[in-house]
Amino acid sequence: MNNFEFYNPVKIEFGKGAVEKLRELIPAGSKVMITYGGGSIKSNGVYSDVCKALEGFSYTEFGGIEPNPTYETLMQAVEKARAFGVTFLLAVGGGSVLDGTKFIAAAIPFEGDPWTILKRAAVKTAIPMGTVLTLPATGSEMNSGAVISRKETKEKFAFSTPLTFPVFSILDPEYTYSLPTNQIVNGTVDAFIHVMEQYLTYPSAALVQDYWAEGLLKALVDLGPKALANPTDYDVRSNLMWAATMALNGIIAVGVPQDWATHMIGHELTALHGLAHGETLAIVYPAMMEVMFEQKKEKMAQYAERVWGITEGGADERARKSIAKTEEFFKSLGIKTHLKEYGIGDESFETICTRFTERRWVKMGERGELTPELVLEVLKKSL
Amino acid sequence: MNNFEFYNPVKIEFGKGAVEKLRELIPAGSKVMITYGGGSIKSNGVYSDVCKALEGFSYTEFGGIEPNPTYETLMQAVEKARAFGVTFLLAVGGGSVLDGTKFIAAAIPFEGDPWTILKRAAVKTAIPMGTVLTLPATGSEMNSGAVISRKETKEKFAFSTPLTFPVFSILDPEYTYSLPTNQIVNGTVDAFIHVMEQYLTYPSAALVQDYWAEGLLKALVDLGPKALANPTDYDVRSNLMWAATMALNGIIAVGVPQDWATHMIGHELTALHGLAHGETLAIVYPAMMEVMFEQKKEKMAQYAERVWGITEGGADERARKSIAKTEEFFKSLGIKTHLKEYGIGDESFETICTRFTERRWVKMGERGELTPELVLEVLKKSL
Numbered sequence: 001m002n003n004f005e006f007y008n009p010v011k012i013e014f015g016k017g018a019v020e021k022l023r024e025l026i027p028a029g030s031k032v033m034i035t036y037g038g039g040s041i042k043s044n045g046v047y048s049d050v051c052k053a054l055e056g057f058s059y060t061e062f063g064g065i066e067p068n069p070t071y072e073t074l075m076q077a078v079e080k081a082r083a084f085g086v087t088f089l090l091a092v093g094g095g096s097v098l099d100g101t102k103f104i105a106a107a108i109p110f111e112g113d114p115w116t117i118l119k120r121a122a123v124k125t126a127i128p129m130g131t132v133l134t135l136p137a138t139g140s141e142m143n144s145g146a147v148i149s150r151k152e153t154k155e156k157f158a159f160s161t162p163l164t165f166p167v168f169s170i171l172d173p174e175y176t177y178s179l180p181t182n183q184i185v186n187g188t189v190d191a192f193i194h195v196m197e198q199y200l201t202y203p204s205a206a207l208v209q210d211y212w213a214e215g216l217l218k219a220l221v222d223l224g225p226k227a228l229a230n231p232t233d234y235d236v237r238s239n240l241m242w243a244a245t246m247a248l249n250g251i252i253a254v255g256v257p258q259d260w261a262t263h264m265i266g267h268e269l270t271a272l273h274g275l276a277h278g279e280t281l282a283i284v285y286p287a288m289m290e291v292m293f294e295q296k297k298e299k300m301a302q303y304a305e306r307v308w309g310i311t312e313g314g315a316d317e318r319a320r321k322s323i324a325k326t327e328e329f330f331k332s333l334g335i336k337t338h339l340k341e342y343g344i345g346d347e348s349f350e351t352i353c354t355r356f357t358e359r360r361w362v363k364m365g366e367r368g369e370l371t372p373e374l375v376l377e378v379l380k381k382s383l
Numbered sequence: 384m385n386n387f388e389f390y391n392p393v394k395i396e397f398g399k400g401a402v403e404k405l406r407e408l409i410p411a412g413s414k415v416m417i418t419y420g421g422g423s424i425k426s427n428g429v430y431s432d433v434c435k436a437l438e439g440f441s442y443t444e445f446g447g448i449e450p451n452p453t454y455e456t457l458m459q460a461v462e463k464a465r466a467f468g469v470t471f472l473l474a475v476g477g478g479s480v481l482d483g484t485k486f487i488a489a490a491i492p493f494e495g496d497p498w499t500i501l502k503r504a505a506v507k508t509a510i511p512m513g514t515v516l517t518l519p520a521t522g523s524e525m526n527s528g529a530v531i532s533r534k535e536t537k538e539k540f541a542f543s544t545p546l547t548f549p550v551f552s553i554l555d556p557e558y559t560y561s562l563p564t565n566q567i568v569n570g571t572v573d574a575f576i577h578v579m580e581q582y583l584t585y586p587s588a589a590l591v592q593d594y595w596a597e598g599l600l601k602a603l604v605d606l607g608p609k610a611l612a613n614p615t616d617y618d619v620r621s622n623l624m625w626a627a628t629m630a631l632n633g634i635i636a637v638g639v640p641q642d643w644a645t646h647m648i649g650h651e652l653t654a655l656h657g658l659a660h661g662e663t664l665a666i667v668y669p670a671m672m673e674v675m676f677e678q679k680k681e682k683m684a685q686y687a688e689r690v691w692g693i694t695e696g697g698a699d700e701r702a703r704k705s706i707a708k709t710e711e712f713f714k715s716l717g718i719k720t721h722l723k724e725y726g727i728g729d730e731s732f733e734t735i736c737t738r739f740t741e742r743r744w745v746k747m748g749e750r751g752e753l754t755p756e757l758v759l760e761v762l763k764k765s766l
Binding site: 001002003004005006007008009010011012013014015016017018173205206207208210211212214215216218219222223235238239242243246251254255 | 384385386387388389390391392393394395396397398399400401556588589590591593594595597598599601602605606617618621622625626629634637638
């Protein structure tokens, strides 16, 4: 096992009616800004629950944070928050709203151009934030990371600092009942690939991390279809929500190699073609498994056996079969697994490979072996 | 899934040489008291590592915290700490030293009789503490709980408050190389039963928690014998250490029923007969599985299948077989599973049952169904 540090101070309030805890969780006397997305929280009752819980607090709001939240939109929120003198941010929504709010939290007190936060400028302080989660997917509710896009330059970058851990996150599975089908699908795929990025690398003698990753994968395989079939099954939705949170709160990543190349390529496809994050992952991941087969096959055989119950054949054969199983699982959820199904060809491949060539300092893959040439192969297989 | 709160702010520094982080982790200018047990840290190099890392700090020390730390000993430490003006406690040792130090941390600023902390008096403030763990077992390094004994009255009680979470814990698997065999055995059994107390109850539709508990159990079954066979295998010791920490940091307990009756009975056997904690658990647990068979058999069948690979026979038959498997596992580690093997008879049974009768407010078992009469049955089967 590799040496590691683990730290995750997010307080989780989980279950029906958990929103009522808001009043105790936000420091008395706070000047609050509620942040949210396209406004679905106003039609499904979440917004009014939150406002009720905030009675007595001084608060304002900022709506319209888009999927793949943009620097341009978020800077409007930063201006509004500065003018209001915000001392606490409350993000109500899914991963995009939460990620966007982490950026707002870091940008409000930032001296200099906040875009540099995405280019690794040091964040010295941030406004504290809490979240009310409405979409099981990204794990943003229990980690300190965020991914932000810039319209102007069609770029998408991640940042993370211990200062942007939410102080608390409220997870009420009933808040996910009204989600459209495609968001449950994309969320399930996102959580699944989060686990894979931390698991499907090479054997590293980490028993607990492996069992826990495999447990999450098996849970997601079980829950995804059920969540689609019966959107108001509390058992299913609560398990899906918790699995997605556990998939990216750091606990399965400790002491093991990590990949994340599929996410990086996916971010490019989102930035350049506007595909949803989950959609890019379902396309890129099976291709990644093919291209990096030799590097990943040992762990892939374990994945085949423990997650998919494939026990026949040699290790390589089992590993191969797991690629098909993975793609079949995505398809069974109704998500596309090839670019051409979205009418996308190879028009952006050169740009993407050039970008990775320019960012040679970014380690691609668990061993740093995914060269821009191999990225091109992955993209071609994704067609 | 039941509603729950999860919060665990302990920072873990894991791996070879992690003790070097001490210097950054303890606030500059702290007045530190190092607490430890019987002195093995002075012969195995841990003490000198810690002192080296503390160069420049003002510190004192308190040694001699015994297994099943006593109120009597700990109050001496409290006096010493008060006299020195301690602002930070550093516990160096296993669960007893860590638990004892949590009590010291709460008792130093406590107004009134600190023994009442064990009787549910409110703890309003505590001295911050960090830990350097030397024994994988109790999970005390990543939770806020402690179990304290009182010689005078032969009592043993637990307490817990968010104020006694360690600020940090340093886990260096190499520090466990020099542990005597029986401590590794007791620690493995302790961690195993911690998981069982949170897992072997009744089905509650918690997929992730079940998979994670089963993962820990499988890991412990695998690791225990290996840790005994080769004490300096880093892979084995690091996995054992991490499994024991994960077994009781709260993460597998969220949203599920919990038992803990075996621990409560075990504490009585320790208090009255001086058996080590792990020794009591290996005796009581198989008996508990027998006596509470009807109440636990559904989950027990799942345990049989997923942890022990028992797939033949009906559910009840599989469940029955898992009791034997569990006891065999304990025996294979070289730990005794009956009171008579220690020369103990039924002389304390009446006292124990009377104590539980007097403490009717304590819920015994996951459904509160373990009456004093059933406790007596468990004790008789433990003979």
